[in-house]
Amino acid sequence: MQSDVDPPHDHHRSALARELRLVPLPIRRSLGLPDFALDVMDAVVESLHDVLDTDGSRSWEHRLEALASRFQAIFPGNDVDQLLEKLARFTESDIKAVIDPYVARFKNGSAKTFLHRLMGSGGYSRLVSGWEADWALCLLALRRLMRAILPLVQALEDAAVPLNDREREGFASSSSANFVLIGMLLKMDSTIESYMERRELSFSELGFPARPDESSALSTGLHDLVDALRMVLDVEAELRASELSDVLVRKLRGFEQALESSEDGIAQAASSLVEFVDRLLRTAFTPEEVLAWVALHYPGDKTLTYRRNGDGELIPTKRAAALCFSHAGQAPNPDSSLNSMLATTLVKVRKDAEQLKHADRGTPEEAEELRMLMKAMRGAVTFVLRANWILSEGQYERLQQRFAKAA
DSSP states (O other), X not given: OXXXXXXXXGGGSOHHHHHXXXXXXXXXXXXXXXXXXXXXXXXXXXXXXXXXXXXXXXXXXXXXXXXXXXHHHHSTTSXXXXXXXXXXXXXXXXXXXXXXXXXXXXHSSHHHHHHHHHHHHHHHHHHHHXXXXXXXHXXXXXXXXXXHHHHHHHHHHHHHTTSOHHHHTTOOOOBTTBOHHHHHHHHHHHHHXXXXXXXXOOTTXXXXXXXXXXXXXXXXXXXXXXXXXXXXXXXXXXXXXXXXXXXXXXXXXXXXXXXXXXXXXXXXXXXXXXXXXXXXXXXXXXXXXXXXXXHHHSTTOGGGEEEGGGTSSEEEOHHHHHHHHHTTTSOOOSSOHHHHHHXXXXXXXXXXXXXXXXXXXXXXXXXXXXXXXXXXXXXXXXXXXXXXXXTSTTHHHHHHHHHHHHO
């Protein structure tokens, strides 16, 4: 029976593998290249072309099916999911142990000298060009990934601003004047451009499916980029709120309107922020559901529950509700420090906004602090919804149903 998966196209295969196939098999083995390595190179390059392709003629389901078939052909009789799971369990030391011998061969010059003598200047030059072309494809994929996650990175940067170093739990230090992660991504984008320019390479001339804006590095400065990303986050926050509840939309809009035009703007804006967090957490999970989640995943943590009036009904704390929400009600990962940090952000934003509501001196400094808290809340909620709720099968739809029922 004929497969629905498209046959691979040779011009989408690895340029490096093509040149290495010209090297006799015994010599390849002496260099430590296993027989299947070239097929893996082809599969990786073909898969990257599939992922980067923007013509829309093939569905993602079709592309993923093609990816699985490639690796099943290389490793017949093996479950591709198990292979990927095994790779995912590789530690940094495991990867280093695999790569270091190859790096050592080329670093000391012996392998390069040997291949140069074997293949001649022309053949060796083609081998280097093949490596550079394959690496350029990887850099294009990295550039697209980095640009796609820029809003989420900015969301995390904003979410971390009101927290102290301990509360960030290992997250990169952040302040309103020092956007560490965004700056790193900009630097990586420039590094990609430098690599391409030094080797006089072009994504389009190499035949890669690059978008027009991916042909060069981002030209905007750090602060202009941050401002643009925050505008994107404003739009996304209102979009997500509209998908859940009209009340949440009113709280977002009322916050800014209060600061801009109300005589009692600080108190009203702070109240809108507190009510947004409360309604979000309260509607996502009932107290009974939060207690059950805490008992299952954080048994013995006395900071997440308390007794009403000292010895009455067991009640979950705000942090317990925020933790349950930040994990989308799912089991925490072995390292869930990021979700824990975002839960801390929601709790601290609510607490600080509540204090501002009661202090309310009406100063510009209070208004600025409230805007910072709103950015932090928006960043935390946007990241949690996109990274946890939407990616957890059926969870975001369930959240929408909860809000619809509560309306």
